Amino acid sequence: SQTIHQWPATLVQPVGSPLSLECTVEGTSNPNLYWYRQAAGRGLQLLFYSVGIGQISSEVPQNLSASRPQDRQFILSSKKLLLSDSGFYLCAWRPGLTDTQYFGPGTRLTVL
Amino acid sequence: AQSVTQPDIHITVSEGASLELRCNYSYGATPYLFWYVQSPGQGLQLLLKYFSGDTLVQGIKGFEAEFKRSQSSFNLRKPSVHWSDAAEYFCAVGARGGSYIPTFGRGTSLIVHP
Numbered sequence: 001s002q003t004i005h006q007w008p009a010t011l012v013q014p015v016g017s018p019l020s021l022e023c024t025v026e027g028t029s030n031p032n033l034y035w036y037r038q039a040a041g042r043g044l045q046l047l048f049y050s051v052g053i054g055q056i057s058s059e060v061p062q063n064l065s066a067s068r069p070q071d072r073q074f075i076l077s078s079k080k081l082l083l084s085d086s087g088f089y090l091c092a093w094r095p096g097l098t099d100t101q102y103f104g105p106g107t108r109l110t111v112l
Numbered sequence: 113a114q115s116v117t118q119p120d121i122h123i124t125v126s127e128g129a130s131l132e133l134r135c136n137y138s139y140g141a142t143p144y145l146f147w148y149v150q151s152p153g154q155g156l157q158l159l160l161k162y163f164s165g166d167t168l169v170q171g172i173k174g175f176e177a178e179f180k181r182s183q184s185s186f187n188l189r190k191p192s193v194h195w196s197d198a199a200e201y202f203c204a205v206g207a208r209g210g211s212y213i214p215t216f217g218r219g220t221s222l223i224v225h226p
Contacts, residue, residue, distance in 0.1 A: 006155075032212070042218070043202070043216055043217065044216045046213060049213065059213075088153075090155055090156065092156075094212065099144045099163070099206050099208070099212055100146070100158065101146075101158075101204075101214060102158065103148070103155040103156040103157070104155050105154060106153070106154065106155045
């Protein structure tokens with residue numbers, strides 16, 4: 001069966017520090033991958049999605065970037081964090097031939 | 113482009129009472145429709161989905177939802193709520209074909225009183 005992992009589970013970082021969040025999917029190949037941010041009481045905001053290695057689409061201009069170095073790995077990065085980057089970051093994957101997304105456990109990021 | 117409205121930000125019910133969470137969508141054709149549940153500090157878990165066929169969809173944890181094309185709705189129901197159902201519930205609509213980027217509602221927070 002398929003499993004999605006996110007690392008780390010929680011993170012506290014100072015303003016101006018770099019960021020790297022990792023998402024990996026097991027048990028499937030060539031998944032579509034997504035990064036969402038969830039701010040308190042504000043629903044889900046799609047940040048990036050990827051349909052294949054090296055293929056990244058950005059939905060919202062921001063302080064973040066994404067990369068997909070391997071088929072089942074999706075990384076969210078920032079060179080310098082802002083206070084407004086705080087939130088709950090969710091990775092999701094979608095099997096290529098279906099229309100259902102499955103979500104990871106999330107990473108809680110607090111920028112101080 | 114599609115859109116989703118969850119008109120209730122918070123819903124409070126007593127344990128054992130019935131539940132209905134509302135979801136209205138806007139889309140030019142028959143959409144894909146989903147309900148997800150999120151417990152505090154957790155990711156989203158898929159409760160159920162509608163793609164086609166029978167408009168009454170059964171999901172996990174005793175939930176069901178009914179697709180009503182005439183009302184552009186996909187309301188979530190449960191006949192008897194348990195305290196463990198307290199969580200955030202998200203309705204989502206997806207367009208058929210294309211790059212598939214679903215649109216999520218703002219969520220409804222369910223509070224269950226003992």
